[in-house]
Amino acid sequence: MIYLDNAATTKMQEEVLEAMLPYLTEDYGNPSSVYVLASKAANAVARARAQVADLIRAKEHEIFFTSGGTEADNWALQGALLLGRTSMRMADGRNKKHIISSRIEHHAILHCLERLEEEGLAEVTLLPVDEEGFVDPSDLASVLRPETVLVSVMAANNEIGTIEPIAELVALTHKAGALFHTDAVQAFGQIPLDVRELGVDLMSASAHKIYGPKGAGMLYIQESIPFRSMIQGGPQEKNRRAGTENVLGIVGFGAACAYAGRTMEDRMTRERQLRDLLIKRIREIFPAAKLNGPQSEGTRDLRLPGNVNICFPGKSAELLLIMLDAKGIMASAGSACASGSLDPSHVLAATGLSADDNRASLRFSLGEETSRGEIEKTADALGRILDELRNGQGV
Numbered sequence: 001m002i003y004l005d006n007a008a009t010t011k012m013q014e015e016v017l018e019a020m021l022p023y024l025t026e027d028y029g030n031p032s033s034v035y036v037l038a039s040k041a042a043n044a045v046a047r048a049r050a051q052v053a054d055l056i057r058a059k060e061h062e063i064f065f066t067s068g069g070t071e072a073d074n075w076a077l078q079g080a081l082l083l084g085r086t087s088m089r090m091a092d093g094r095n096k097k098h099i100i101s102s103r104i105e106h107h108a109i110l111h112c113l114e115r116l117e118e119e120g121l122a123e124v125t126l127l128p129v130d131e132e133g134f135v136d137p138s139d140l141a142s143v144l145r146p147e148t149v150l151v152s153v154m155a156a157n158n159e160i161g162t163i164e165p166i167a168e169l170v171a172l173t174h175k176a177g178a179l180f181h182t183d184a185v186q187a188f189g190q191i192p193l194d195v196r197e198l199g200v201d202l203m204s205a206s207a208h209k210i211y212g213p214k215g216a217g218m219l220y221i222q223e224s225i226p227f228r229s230m231i232q233g234g235p236q237e238k239n240r241r242a243g244t245e246n247v248l249g250i251v252g253f254g255a256a257c258a259y260a261g262r263t264m265e266d267r268m269t270r271e272r273q274l275r276d277l278l279i280k281r282i283r284e285i286f287p288a289a290k291l292n293g294p295q296s297e298g299t300r301d302l303r304l305p306g307n308v309n310i311c312f313p314g315k316s317a318e319l320l321l322i323m324l325d326a327k328g329i330m331a332s333a334g335s336a337c338a339s340g341s342l343d344p345s346h347v348l349a350a351t352g353l354s355a356d357d358n359r360a361s362l363r364f365s366l367g368e369e370t371s372r373g374e375i376e377k378t379a380d381a382l383g384r385i386l387d388e389l390r391n392g393q394g395v
C-alpha cells in the first residue's frame with residue numbers, strides 16, 4: 001500500500017497516540033471541574049495550547065480550540081461580520097459587511113460565504129488567481145472598500161499547493177481598515193508560519209493534516225480583537241467557544257504540533273526532493289504531462305513541499321485513480337475533501353485549466369512516511385497503467 005493522499009488526511013504519529021491514550025482511559029476528568037482528576041485534564045489542555053501557539057509564534061491566549069479547520073473557517077467569517085455590525089462599524093454608522101476571499105478557497109470558506117450572501121448578511125468578492133494559483137495583491141487593492149470587514153485568503157492551496165503572498169495581502173488589508181484571516185490548514189506544520197511576521201489577525205488550522213487526530217483544530221485570534229463566540233453555552237475557551245473541551249483531540253493536536261515543529265525542516269527537504277523526483281519521473285513516462293500550480297524555477301518553493309498536481313492530457317483521472325488503487329496506490333483528483341465525488345475542481349478551473357484537462361488531473365500528496373522507493377514504484381505503476389490504457393486494456 002502506498003499512501004499519497006496526505007493532503008486529505010495523515011496517519012497519526014505514534015507519539016501523538018501515546019500522548020492521547022491516558023485521556024481515553026484513566027484521565028477522563030472534565031477540565032472545568034475542581035478536583036485533581038479535572039485539573040489533570042485542564043493542565044493537559046493548557047500544555048497543548050502552548051504547543052500549538054509555539055508552532056506559529058502566537059501567545060497561548062490567542063489560541064481557541066475548535067472541532068477542526070471547517071469550524072475555525074466558519075467562525076472567522078461569521079465573527080468578522082458580527083464585529084462589522086458592532087465595534088467595526090463605519091463612521092456613518094453603516095455596517096461593514098463586505099468580505100473578500102479568493103476563488104480557490106476550500107469549501108469551508110466558499111460554501112459559508114455563499115450562505116452568508118444568500119441570507120443578505122454579507123457582500124462577497126472573490127479574487128481571481130493566475131495560472132499558477134497566485135492571488136495578485138494589486139487585484140486585492142482594487143476591490144478593498146470602506147465596507148470591507150474581512151479579507152480571507154488561504155496560506156496554501158490544498159489542491160495545487162500554491163503558497164500565497166500573505167504578508168503583502170495583510171499589509172494592503174490593514175491599510176484599508178479590515179481584518180485578515182488565513183485558512184492555514186494545509187500550510188500549518190508543513191512550512192514555517194509566524195503570525196506576527198505575517199501580520200494576520202485570524203488563522204485556521206487542523207490537527208489531522210499534521211499527523212494528529214481528526215476533529216480537532218483551532219482559530220488563532222490576535223489578542224486585541226474582541227471576537228465573540230459562535231457557539232453559545234458554557235464559559236469554556238474564555239467564553240469564546242462553548243462546550244466541554246475535546247481533551248483527547250486537543251492533547252493530540254498539541255503533541256502533533258510539537259512533532260511538526262521538531263521535524264519540519266527535515267520533512268520539507270525530503271518532501272521537496274521526492275516531489276521533484278515524482279514530477280521528473282512522470283514527465284519521462286508521459287512527456288505530455290503538465291504540472292498544475294507553481295512550476296517555474298522562481299515559484300518552485302512557493303509550492304507546498306509535498307504537493308504534486310499533474311495533468312495527463314487525454315486521460316481520465318477517475319480511471320487512473322481506480323487503476324492506481326487496484327495496484328495499492330492512493331492518490332486523489334478534484335478537491336481533497338470531496339474525493340469520492342469527482343466533480344471538476346473549482347481550483348483548477350480558476351487557474352484557467354480547460355474542463356478536459358481538469359478531469360485529467362491527479363494530485364499526489366506526499367507525507368513524512370513517503371519513501372524514495374514508493375515514489376519509484378508509483379512512477380513505474382503509472383507507466384504500466386498508461387501502457388495498458390494505450391493498448392486498450394484498462395477499459
Ligand code: PLP
Binds near residue numbers: 007068070071154207
Ligand atoms: N481548509 C483547507 C484548505 C483544507 O484543506 C481542509 C481540509 O481538507 C479544511 C479547511 C477543513 O479542515 P477540517 O477537515 O479540519 O474540517
